[in-house]
Amino acid sequence: MGKRILVTGGAGFLGSHLCNRLIEEGNDVICLDNLFTGTKDNIRHLIGNPYFEFIRHDVTVPIVIEVDQIYNLACPASPVHYQYNPIKTTKTSVLGAMNMLGLAKRVHARILQASTSEVYGDPEVHPQPESYRGCVNTIGIRSCYDEGKRVAETLFFDYHRMNNVDIKVMRIFNTYGPNMHPADGRVVSNFIMQALRGEDITVYGDGSQTRSFCYVDDLIEGMVRLMNSRDGFTGPVNIGNPGEFTIKELAEMILEKTGSSSKIVYKPLPSDDPIQRRPVIELAKKELDWEPTIPLDKGLDKTIEYFRQFV
Ligand code: NAD
Ligand code: UDP
Numbered sequence: 001m002g003k004r005i006l007v008t009g010g011a012g013f014l015g016s017h018l019c020n021r022l023i024e025e026g027n028d029v030i031c032l033d034n035l036f037t038g039t040k041d042n043i044r045h046l047i048g049n050p051y052f053e054f055i056r057h058d059v060t061v062p063i064v065i066e067v068d069q070i071y072n073l074a075c076p077a078s079p080v081h082y083q084y085n086p087i088k089t090t091k092t093s094v095l096g097a098m099n100m101l102g103l104a105k106r107v108h109a110r111i112l113q114a115s116t117s118e119v120y121g122d123p124e125v126h127p128q129p130e131s132y133r134g135c136v137n138t139i140g141i142r143s144c145y146d147e148g149k150r151v152a153e154t155l156f157f158d159y160h161r162m163n164n165v166d167i168k169v170m171r172i173f174n175t176y177g178p179n180m181h182p183a184d185g186r187v188v189s190n191f192i193m194q195a196l197r198g199e200d201i202t203v204y205g206d207g208s209q210t211r212s213f214c215y216v217d218d219l220i221e222g223m224v225r226l227m228n229s230r231d232g233f234t235g236p237v238n239i240g241n242p243g244e245f246t247i248k249e250l251a252e253m254i255l256e257k258t259g260s261s262s263k264i265v266y267k268p269l270p271s272d273d274p275i276q277r278r279p280v281i282e283l284a285k286k287e288l289d290w291e292p293t294i295p296l297d298k299g300l301d302k303t304i305e306y307f308r309q310f311v
Contacts, residue, residue, distance in 0.1 A: 093148030173240025
């Protein structure tokens with residue numbers, strides 16, 4: 001029999017893929033979202049399904065719903081959007097985590113937190129294992145997101161130790177794919193939209209900074225495996241693709257794949273932009289028997305195909 005599952009941030013990029021997957025598996029899914037960066041278009045095909053409900057609600061406000069599992073994804077993830085109202089971003093991470101943990105405690109639900117590689121900040125250890133404690137600026141423009149997510153992890157472990165809440169903490173590395181908003185502002189969607197429209201490709205800095213890009217289907221598989229992992233395994237666990245690329249390499253790949261005549265232009269590097277990032281995924285391999293299967297080359301093809309409709 002299916003479970004009753006709450007997905008906060010369910011109308012966003014990752015949340016909408018997760019709702020699809022959970023519905024396909026025969027669960028009763030409640031998608032909670034304030035539609036700040038998410039859109040009804042991402043879940044349009046699920047509306048009307050008797051096993052799917054959408055609630056327009058803000059996670060900073062408590063709510064009571066009887067569920068078996070909670071995936072807590074609500075939080076803007078693109079720097080452009082989380083810096084739009086940084087105070088609200090911290091509230092969403094911290095108050096959102098408190099409210100969802102309070103709910104999990106009350107209804108005895110298992111709860112998974114969508115944490116992030118940003119807890120490692122601008123890392124001095126490369127690649128990053130879960131044991132690395134990070135290098136985060138407390139007062140910079142990325143701090144609202146990074147520190148908000150760090151406090152959320154702290155709250156998860158304190159609710160676990162004090163109240164025995166059944167927690168799972170997932171550190172997500174840069175993920176891309178269909179259902180990213182065309183104006184999301186993150187690098188993959190920016191470069192693809194620019195290339196398809198024949199606009200300049202905006203590389204920040206000299207493009208030598210690196211990221212490791214995970215295709216959304218791999219990520220969702222890891223997320224569902226973590227939620228259903230053995231009792232007592234809390235994480236934190238890195239989920240991401242260890243294939244590491246410079247931002248300039250990414251721009252060149254997208255130009256080649258789209259056949260675009262766009263030119264690369266260089267813009268100032270935003271402050272605190274991490275220089276390098278790559279996950280160590282040994283823990284996910286061991287505990288979840290998980291590793292990514294879709295290389296950047298293939299994932300980009302699928303993503304470019306999706307974005308063509310917006311041109
Ligand atoms: P997204 O912006 O597409 O989705 C976030 C969703 O949360 C949106 O639907 C938005 O409307 C909703 N939301 C924001 N604030 C809310 C609030 N106060 N109350 C209710 N809903 C709210 O981003 P995404 O990439 O799908 O990210 C989902 C989660 O995964 C986020 O928590 C993010 O921090 C985390 N994450 C994502 C990545 C990635 O590369 N995609 C990497 C690390 C962590
Ligand atoms: N970036 C870029 N051009 C853009 C958007 C982003 O060069 O139009 C760079 C950004 O400076 C960063 C990397 O791409 O070094 C990844 O940025 P993104 O916003 O996708 O995610 P994050 O910095 O949070 O990993």
